[in-house]
Amino acid sequence: MKRSTSKRAMAALLILVMLAMFALPNEAAAKSPYKGYTYNQSEETPVSINGYLYRDSIDGYDWDAGPFKEPEDLFVAEDDTIYAVDGGNNRVVHFDKSKRLLGMYGDSEGKGQLNGPKGVYVTGDGEVFVADTLNHRIVAFDREGRFVKEFGPPQSPLLGTDFVYSPSKLIIDKRNYMIVVSEGAYQGLLQIDPNGAFKGFFGANLLGFSWEKTIVKFMATQEQKEQLSNEKPPEFSNLIQDQEGFVYTTTLGIPTSQVKRLSAVGVNTLTDIEYGDHHMARRNWERLFPTFVDVTVNDNGVFTALDQTTGRAFQYDKLGNLLFIFGGIGEQNGLFKTPSAISETSDGTIYIADRTRGRIDRFRTTPFADKVHEATNLYVDGDYEKSAEPWREVLDMNSNYDLAYKAIGKALYKSGQYREAMDYFELAKARDDYSAAFLEYRKHYMRQHFAWIAGGAVALYILLKIGFRLYRKWRSKRSKSKIAVSEGGSAS
């Protein structure tokens, strides 16, 4: 009897719980499929708070034009509307951040028909330039989507006879020159003037030095050497332009400097930084390496690079300090299958196109990221003192964030609190900064305690001198007395 009542009670409870499951809202149960982490000075990966979380996706299923198929590139115009290259559908789609379709580019026939487009650039007055890769040309459309003109393969003896022009990405710089990534062009980026004439290469990658190559070259036969000289510099995979006219590029197949910020003369102004994950997995005993396919930069110089190998986006500040890592390869929302393009709108939302899935995912910043951005924007401008307060708040949220310690250390250093700055630099393992603070601290310490130090040195000198004299006297006396004892006399 007792057992059946308890059974009945259990059943009632079970039903209640199941009802509660339906009744309670479950929209807040969005756990991120990726864990936040960062890198410290010792190349370890301490846990960090996620900077970006998945918000929603744009797949185009509710548009009359139909869904995306293999989106290849994203471009954010000045009015924050987004142009996406819909490679599988041979068109460029224009939409805004509330997912409204604004326009389409690419005709179904005629000169404006696209074939495997991979890149897009939109000028300030709405002219749309598309890298029409398989047609070996760049096409310009006006704002309404009407074909305007095309730029065919550039002609120049510099390009060589076996050069195949496959433009995949492009920008237009302040001189109205097109700067173009052509697939397989190891010589660099192509500069093409508004008339379609080739104006030379820009920012070529260099072949790195390696001991292995040197030794092989030393031992190789003539034929082997001929094969060796066919080795080509790594090629660019993407490029964008920031407000100041710097060109950010991504390069495939190199271990460092995968992201470059090229000045107007093609010099990389970001020093040798190893972008992406530092401890890559192995597959078939080969270590995988990051494949950066796109990068985006915001008005404050914070840039985010997209790695196709790990499916992660890596965000850096203007100086190349790592801020956030998010994303990954997988099925859940927030992970990707083949991420192909990344862009950031002015409200800080990051758009990442997934080629295989045929959709564009949007990521929003977390409050933690907002705080870090606030702090880092002050910090990279050299306003260390003002940045200290937000950095302290960052540390309240996440004490693993080493950049904050370094920044607070710099603020303290600037305000002359060298001893405190040393502590913060030690926490951040910033040895160079620590050394600088230590030098100042030592100087000040010596100056303040000069009387004591000088007095102490003099006193020590006198004490040692007297001590030595006494010791010598005592020793000679003892040896004399020893001799006296051995000679049979009395000790005194």
Add this chain to the structure above:
Amino acid sequence: MNTVRLAKLALLHPITFFEDIQERAKWHYAFVMIGLAILAHYLSLTFSGFLFQTREPYQISILIESTWIVVPWLTWSVTNWGVSSIMDGEGKFKQIFVGSAFTLIPYITLSVPVAIVSNLLAKSEAMMYNGLEVFIFVWVVYLILLQVKIIHDFTFGKMLWITLLTIIGMFIIWFIGMLLYGLINQSIQFVIGLYKEINYRL
């Protein structure tokens, strides 16, 4: 007290010391000196400044750090004794064993002060710190060479030759040691695997 007096002698008058040690060597001196060397090494790791210590405390194991002193010393003693016995050296194993331990005396006395001084140096003054480290090292090497020369009563050229042979011998011993370790490890794994396999089948 006797160990301390000998240590002082080794530090200030090494030639007299190595002549003396041939009669006065006692086994326990060696263990005291090696113990002191380990202690000095440990203290120098503890006291050295942030700029000159790239490792975190948790990355330092006192056991592994001691093997860096004990193993070279033991293999050096054994190899040097073996090589010099073949090549007409006069030294006995006990003398080499104890004498080698005393060659660490510059490190024992100076490494801790150098570590403390490193707290007063900036990164740009690393030259000074490195210079002191090199000074200690050169002194130790000098004592080792002196020991080989005096204990075995060699000429200068023969001393260098024997030292070189000893170093080669040390590497051979280490290589064989690692080889043995690997083989024994594998054979133990094999027996364990065999046992497990049979266990599953039964």
